[in-house]
Amino acid sequence: MRKEEIIQLLKNQDYNKIKLAITDLDGVLRGKYIHKSKLLSILDSGFGFCDVVFGWDSADILYDKVEVTGWHTGFPDSQAQIDPGTLRRIPWENDTFFFLADFSGAESSMQKICPRTLLKHTAKKCIDSGYTPVFSQEFEWFNFKKDTAFGEEFKSEPLTPGMFGYSILRSSEKSAFFNDLFDLLERFDIPLEGLHTETGPGVYEAAIQYSEILLAADRAALFKTAVKEIGYKHDVLASFMAKQSNELPGCSGHVHQSLWDLDKKNNLFFDPDKNTQMSDLMESYVAGQLYCLPHILPMFAPTINSYKRLVEGAWAPTTCTWARDNRTTALRVLNASAKSARLETRVVGSDVNPYLAMSACLASGLYGIEKNLSLEVPETVGNGYEDQGGGRMPGNLRDAAQTMSTSELANELFGETFVSHFTKTRLWEWQQFSNEVTDWEKKRYFEII
Numbered sequence: 001m002r003k004e005e006i007i008q009l010l011k012n013q014d015y016n017k018i019k020l021a022i023t024d025l026d027g028v029l030r031g032k033y034i035h036k037s038k039l040l041s042i043l044d045s046g047f048g049f050c051d052v053v054f055g056w057d058s059a060d061i062l063y064d065k066v067e068v069t070g071w072h073t074g075f076p077d078s079q080a081q082i083d084p085g086t087l088r089r090i091p092w093e094n095d096t097f098f099f100l101a102d103f104s105g106a107e108s109s110m111q112k113i114c115p116r117t118l119l120k121h122t123a124k125k126c127i128d129s130g131y132t133p134v135f136s137q138e139f140e141w142f143n144f145k146k147d148t149a150f151g152e153e154f155k156s157e158p159l160t161p162g163m164f165g166y167s168i169l170r171s172s173e174k175s176a177f178f179n180d181l182f183d184l185l186e187r188f189d190i191p192l193e194g195l196h197t198e199t200g201p202g203v204y205e206a207a208i209q210y211s212e213i214l215l216a217a218d219r220a221a222l223f224k225t226a227v228k229e230i231g232y233k234h235d236v237l238a239s240f241m242a243k244q245s246n247e248l249p250g251c252s253g254h255v256h257q258s259l260w261d262l263d264k265k266n267n268l269f270f271d272p273d274k275n276t277q278m279s280d281l282m283e284s285y286v287a288g289q290l291y292c293l294p295h296i297l298p299m300f301a302p303t304i305n306s307y308k309r310l311v312e313g314a315w316a317p318t319t320c321t322w323a324r325d326n327r328t329t330a331l332r333v334l335n336a337s338a339k340s341a342r343l344e345t346r347v348v349g350s351d352v353n354p355y356l357a358m359s360a361c362l363a364s365g366l367y368g369i370e371k372n373l374s375l376e377v378p379e380t381v382g383n384g385y386e387d388q389g390g391g392r393m394p395g396n397l398r399d400a401a402q403t404m405s406t407s408e409l410a411n412e413l414f415g416e417t418f419v420s421h422f423t424k425t426r427l428w429e430w431q432q433f434s435n436e437v438t439d440w441e442k443k444r445y446f447e448i449i
Contacts, residue, residue, distance in 0.1 A: 003043065003084045010036055010097065019090065020099045022049060022080060023115055025425055026058045026302065027353030029225050031101075039099075043084065046105045048077030054113055054421070063428050066421055068109040081105035086218055091187040092180075092230055100218060112417040115355035116217070122359045123213050126366055131259040131268065133362050136193075136210035137220040139350050140251040141227065142244050143177075143202040146235040158202030159236055165199040177234040181206070184230055190219045200248045210256065213358055220253075220354035242301075242349035243308035250309030250316055251350035255361050256334075258342040259285065270341035276324065277335045283375040286331055286343060288368020289361065290320050290377055290390055293330065293347065295407040296414075297393055297400040298426045299360035300347045304433045307396045309349050312385040317346050320390035321380045328384030330393070347393070356422075363413045401426035 001009070010018075018039045021031030030053045055069035056062050062070065069075060086100035102116035111117050126133045143159040159177075160170045171178045181204075182195050191209045198205040206227075208219050224240055231238045243250040259268045259281065271279035278286075293300075301307060309316045315327065322331035327346070335341035343365075348357050367373075377390040394400035404410045405423035 001084070001087065006084050006087055007040060007043065010040060013097070015096075018097045018099070019093075020082060020101050022053060022101050022103075023221050023353065023355060024053045024058075025113070025115060025353065025356075025422065027115070027221055027224070027355070028058055029221070039082070043082055046079050046081045047101075049080040049101070049103075050075055051078045051110055054110065057425065057428065057432070061432070063425055065428070066424050068113060068417065068421055078103060078108055078110040079106040088189045089187070091184045092233060100222075109417060112415055113421045115353055115359070116214075118414065118418060119214060119217055119355045119359045119362075122363050122366075126213075126259070126362055127262070129366065129369070130262060132262055132264050133213040134210055134258050134260055134264070135213045135216040135358055135361075136208050136256045137216065137223075137348075137354055137358075138205065138207040138252070138254050138256070139220075139223065139240065140198050140203060140205045140253075141224075141350055142200065142239045142241070142251065143174075143204060143231065144237045144239065146232070146237045156237075158200075160197075160202050162201055163199050164197055165203075167197040170197045171195075174234075174236075177231065177236055178204075180230055180234065181227065185223070185226060188222070188226055190223050190226060198249075200244075203251070213257075213362060217354045217358045220358075224350075240350040242303065242306045242351040246308070249314050252309075252316065252346065253348045253350040253352045253354075253357065255345045255348050255357055256342050257345070257358075257361055257365070259365075267338050267341050269343070270335055270338040272338070276333075277341070278333060281369060282333075282335075282341070282343070284368040284371075284373050285365035286322055286333065286368070287373035287375045287377070288366065288371070289331060289343070289345065289364045290322060290375075291373060292360075292364035292367055292409060292413070293320050294391065294393055294403060295409045296360045296364065296404055297347070298397065298404055298423065299356040300345070300352060301349060301397070301400065302353060302356070302426060302429075303351050304397050304429060306349050306351055307400075310347070310393065310395075316349070317384060317393075319384055319387055319392050320377070321384045321387050322375075322377065322390075323380040323384065326380060326384060329380050329387075330384070359414070367409075367413060396430075397426055398430040401430065 016036040021029040051069045082101045089095040103110040103114040104117040144156040193207040195206045227238045269282035317330040321329040323329045324333045332344040380387045401423045
């Protein structure tokens with residue numbers, strides 16, 4: 001819809017409440033309800049939004065060593081801009097109108113660290129290079145019975161029992177929730193390609209339909225909150241932690257991607273004349289991701305918990321590897337046809353910020369194309385956990401964040417302001433974890449040591 005049509009649509013509505021949100025560094029939606037008259041007055045001019053959204057962690061605790069915002073700046077309002085193209089209705093809230101906003105308006109430090117704005121800049125660079133980035137994301141997540149999910153020991157009861165992937169029985173068992181997910185998400189402009197149970201008690205997996213990259217990231221970011229809100233209606237608590245238990249597989253957030261021509265008619269990753277059916281462009285794109293991966297890993301694995309998922313034998317990669325249709329490698333090439341040829345980045349977990357993950361995928365792939373990198377890392381045959389030829393990824397958030405913080409490559413891809421701010425927030429996360437005495441420590445050391 002054109003802006004004029006949106007304005008007329010809003011004016012013709014009887015109700016006055018509109019919801020808007022900005023996505024913070026952790027991918028959490030921060031927003032509010034505003035009056036329709038307020039929305040109409042700021043649709044062109046923008047509005048002030050407190051910059052603390054990038055100055056605190058997911059628990060609203062202020063970062064201690066960041067420069068762009070803090071007590072030293074006084075936490076002013078920064079100029080935010082509503083994106084009219086994100087208009088949708090929330091079907092589980094009486095079809096309330098909803099908009100996304102970001103800091104892509106006036107030039108500021110907020111613009112340089114805003115996840116959605118970062119993706120906009122990366123996508124523009126791709127389009128200016130002659131390519132249309134087509135992306136999608138899939139998520140695995142645990143569902144718990146809401147009234148059992150909290151307590152002193154944080155015990156929780158899964159929505160359904162047992163290890164039952166692709167179960168028709170388990171999806172029938174909770175059919176009201178299962179069907180609401182599929183149907184309400186469709187009405188909220190998050191159309192799903194598929195929805196099924198995954199391996200693990202109460203685990204679902206959903207694949208979102210592909211689209212151009214900014215819409216794909218919007219849908220992925222909204223998906224996580226939407227699933228939680230729909231779950232509340234069914235007394236279900238949805239959790240997108242990357243790893244719930246060391247006894248169960250983790251939860252992925254795999255990103256699928258391809259580059260098309262500007263007319264979106266030809267998939268530039270497919271070459272039927274080559275033995276691998278991978279075009280030279282795709283090989284350079286894959287080579288770029290492999291090369292950049294250790295430098296930008298926190299954008300794919302942003303939490304302490306992320307690295308509990310990236311362990312051997314748990315359906316998540318540990319090495320910088322690639323292969324065709326191999327689920328043990330970091331990068332999985334799927335290129336059976338021109339329509340479906342794509343790269344699946346399997347490092348990404350369900351706890352990720354989709355804007356940052358997709359920015360990292362696209363920027364590193366474009367780096368490979370710009371530098372005309374050859375795919376020198378041999379294709380993995382068999383078990384990717386045993387293939388050390390391309391090296392291993394950092395094993396925890398501290399090491400990954402420190403590597404990124406000193407990386408000239410990361411600065412080249414995303415700018416010094418973003419890299420400095422983002423890595424300091426990740427090192428803050430590590431420090432918060434390190435300050436805590438865990439149950440594991442008490443059980444192990446309390447009496448014996």
